Amino acid sequence: MKIIKKWALLTAIILVISFGLTACNITGKISEIPITGKVAEEQSNELFGNQFELLAEASDLFFKENRIQIMEPADVYNKVLLIGNPNYYVVDLRLSGHFAGGSIQGSVNIPYSSTWRMGQIAKLPKDKKLVLVCYSGHTASQTAAFWTMLGYDVAVMRYGMAGWTKNKDIIGSGTLPCAPFDNPISQEPIQFNDSYTLPGIDEEVTNLAELIAKQSEKFLTSGKGSVITIGTVQTRIVEGNEDGLLLVDIRQSQDYQAGHLPGAINIPFQSLAEPANLEKLPSDKTVVLICYNGHFASQAARVLNQLGYETVAMKDGMSAWTPDSAIIGANPIDCSWIVDYPTVYIKGESDETGVGCS
Numbered sequence: 040m041k042i043i044k045k046w047a048l049l050t051a052i053i054l055v056i057s058f059g060l061t062a063c064n065i066t067g068k069i070s071e072i073p074i075t076g077k078v079a080e081e082q083s084n085e086l087f088g089n090q091f092e093l094l095a096e097a098s099d100l101f102f103k104e105n106r107i108q109i110m111e112p113a114d115v116y117n118k119v120l121l122i123g124n125p126n127y128y129v130v131d132l133r134l135s136g137h138f139a140g141g142s143i144q145g146s147v148n149i150p151y152s153s154t155w156r157m158g159q160i161a162k163l164p165k166d167k168k169l170v171l172v173c174y175s176g177h178t179a180s181q182t183a184a185f186w187t188m189l190g191y192d193v194a195v196m197r198y199g200m201a202g203w204t205k206n207k208d209i210i211g212s213g214t215l216p217c218a219p220f221d222n223p224i225s226q227e228p229i230q231f232n233d234s235y236t237l238p239g240i241d242e243e244v245t246n247l248a249e250l251i252a253k254q255s256e257k258f259l260t261s262g263k264g265s266v267i268t269i270g271t272v273q274t275r276i277v278e279g280n281e282d283g284l285l286l287v288d289i290r291q292s293q294d295y296q297a298g299h300l301p302g303a304i305n306i307p308f309q310s311l312a313e314p315a316n317l318e319k320l321p322s323d324k325t326v327v328l329i330c331y332n333g334h335f336a337s338q339a340a341r342v343l344n345q346l347g348y349e350t351v352a353m354k355d356g357m358s359a360w361t362p363d364s365a366i367i368g369a370n371p372i373d374c375s376w377i378v379d380y381p382t383v384y385i386k387g388e389s390d391e392t393g394v395g396c397s
Contacts, residue, residue, distance in 0.1 A: 090250060120145065139386075155259045175213040176333065198332075
């Protein structure tokens with residue numbers, strides 16, 4: 040009950056702030072808005088308190104709520120596109136040129152690199168479920184975490200356009216592996232008792248929504264990658280024993296115990312932002328998150344990046360690391376279920392900020 044009340048309060052504050060956002064502007068920053076009543080009494084020109092702790096508490100509530108829906112491409116086709124359901128709003132996060140070359144009918148385009156721009160976010164409907172689509176599901180999952188923390192109702196289409204069509208001209212670099220690797224597995228749990236100093240955050244913001252947006256802006260404009268491939272993990276960590284990366288398996292403990300990457304520690308998704316677990320994460324190493332198929336790891340990577348950690352998700356997760364479903368905790372990856380759902384071609388070129396925002 041305490042968690043629900045805290046989340047409700049945080050969401051209420053964020054919603055009040057978000058409804059006052061302007062549409063697209065040059066700077067992409069949140070504008071000054073008049074707020075009255077109790078919120079105005081509690082709000083000043085500066086967000087007081089330990090900003091890391093405030094954001095960590097909001098992050099912990101995000102993980103425990105676990106509200107982001109993963110929609111199958113078939114459900115998007117049947118429940119959204121086929122009947123024209125007005126309760127859904129499809130947002131394509133791919134580059135504008137790829138969006139124009141083939142997209143889901145009725146979707147709008149906000150390229151991933153600009154998903155931090157509050158002017159664009161403010162134009163998204165609060166009364167609909169946003170269905171995010173990218174190349175393979177990973178950057179959509181990252182964005183879903185960010186926008187959910189801003190108060191939006193967000194879903195992710197599993198495997199992105201790679202799960203929607205077999206057309207490689209549309210999929211681009213998002214092609215799925217059609218069979219899992221058969222990489223080494225360990226059943227020896229790793230006891231990890233190290234403790235690290237928590238990152239510091241000190242931004243000139245007036246509220247939690249601005250802080251969340253600012254931290255995502257910093258990540259998205261840094262040029263840092265959001266995923267690491269299985270081949271890189273195998274070469275650099277498992278075979279190369281590289282010390283600059285920490286493997287963190289965020290699956291449920293029973294699935295971790297059934298089998299995991301050699302050297303990986305276990306911090307389940309829902310407890311990832313608890314204070315004791317955040318202290319286990321080093322700020323001088325890259326944290327590699329591993330889940331079932333990459334979607335949950337991508338959500339978690341964005342939240343931890345917002346907190347100041349260097350974090351990436353292992354692309355496609357355990358479903359592509361091993362063919363053993365008993366170890367994965369889900370089915371291994373394959374392409375046999377993919378069908379060619381219809382796409383539309385947009386004549387002409389979109390600008391880099393995406394359709395619907397100049």
